Amino acid sequence: MVAEFLTVATTDDIPVGDRVVVELGRHWVAIFNVDGKYYAIEDVCPHDDGPLAEGELDGCVIECPRHGAKFDISSGKLLAPPALVDVPAYPVRVEGGEIQIALR
Numbered sequence: 441m442v443a444e445f446l447t448v449a450t451t452d453d454i455p456v457g458d459r460v461v462v463e464l465g466r467h468w469v470a471i472f473n474v475d476g477k478y479y480a481i482e483d484v485c486p487h488d489d490g491p492l493a494e495g496e497l498d499g500c501v502i503e504c505p506r507h508g509a510k511f512d513i514s515s516g517k518l519l520a521p522p523a524l525v526d527v528p529a530y531p532v533r534v535e536g537g538e539i540q541i542a543l544r
């Protein structure tokens with residue numbers, strides 16, 4: 441099945457180092473701009489629903505503001521507990537200044 445990309449923001453909305461959270465259907469998605477490259481993950485920590493976009497970002501590593509689990513925002517991979525599983529990460533592309541993501 442071909443992924444359907446949806447426009448969620450423009451590049452002007454998310455300067456380098458910034459992030460936004462958008463609601464897409466039943467998903468809350470956090471979109472980050474790291475040095476001009478965009479990444480999207482579910483904005484819900486799989487440990488206990490912490491709002492990941494409110495955490496500290498170090499490179500591509502986000503630390504959950506609730507209990508400190510760490511994830512790689514480029515892949516969603518879990519890097520540190522207390523979470524036990526990865527967070528969903530979504531493909532991102534930029535088309536004519538529009539940031540688009542695919543929920544798969």
Ligand code: FES
Pocket residue numbers: 485486487488489490504505506507508509521522523
């Ligand atoms: S809710 Fe994220 S580490 Fe607990």
